[in-house]
Amino acid sequence: MITRILTFCSYCIQTSAVSRLISRVFYYIYLKELQKHARAKIIVCERSSSNNVFIPNAFARGYLTLHEKRLLNSWYGLLVTSFIVKVTPDHYIYLRTSPEICISRLTAWNRVQEKHVGLDYLLSLHHRHESCQASEQNVITIQTEFTSTVTHNDCISSLDAILQSEL
Numbered sequence: 412m413i414t415r416i417l418t419f420c421s422y423c424i425q426t427s428a429v430s431r432l433i434s435r436v437f438y439y440i441y442l443k444e445l446q447k448h449a450r451a452k453i454i455v456c457e458r459s460s461s462n463n464v465f466i467p468n469a470f471a472r473g474y475l476t477l478h479e480k481r482l483l484n485s486w487y488g489l490l491v492t493s494f495i496v497k498v499t500p501d502h503y504i505y506l507r508t509s510p511e512i513c514i515s516r517l518t519a520w521n522r523v524q525e526k527h528v529g530l531d532y533l534l535s536l537h538h539r540h541e542s543c544q545a546s547e548q549n550v551i552t553i554q555t556e557f558t559s560t561v562t563h564n565d566c567i568s569s570l571d572a573i574l575q576s577e578l
Contacts, residue, residue, distance in 0.1 A: 421469040421474035421475050421479075462483070462484060462487040463539070463543045464536060464539045464540055464543060465536075466480060466483050466484065467480075467539060468535055468536055468539055471535070472532075472535065501549065502549045502550075502551060503544065503547050503549060503550045503551065504550075504551050504553065504570070504573065505540070505544045505550055505551065505552045505553070506553055506555045506566075507552050507553065507554055507555060507556075508554075508555045508556055509537070509556060510530055510533035510534045510536075510537045511530070512556050513533050513537075514528075514529075514530050514533055551573050553566055553569050553570060553573075554566070
């Protein structure tokens with residue numbers, strides 16, 4: 412079921428991600444200009460990059476055609492190279508959680524749209540995220556697997572400390 416849905420919808424989903432990214436880039440450029448005049452620290456956050464994780468994963472699993480993959484990647488290339496203001500992250504914050512914990516959370520949340528997401532799909536995304544983070548500089552990793560010793564509040568405190576000091 413999930414394979415049929417993703418095969419049908421992957422291009423639309425990634426196109427939507429590209430359009431969101433474009434709007435975020437314009438917002439980022441606006442904030443950078445504002446920051447020059449306000450002398451304030453501005454933080455912009457976004458989910459993981461589609462062109463490094465989700466597009467290659469969808470293509471590898473047969474959810475995107477080669478033409479769709481090339482088109483989406485060309486949009487990202489155009490986006491990165493066509494602005495006067497350099498649009499690259501200063502830092503990456505990687506919230507690391509194992510696929511097994513993710514699948515247990517999906518099961519507990521019991522959302523209809525996530526009902527057919529399998530562990531194999533989450534494993535493939537996890538491996539792509541891990542390899543992307545290994546190849547990037549300025550990555551700050553926070554473990555988000557809550558246990559009896561690591562709680563949700565610990566993760567929030569870690570993120571807050573990072574935002575206050577390093578960024």
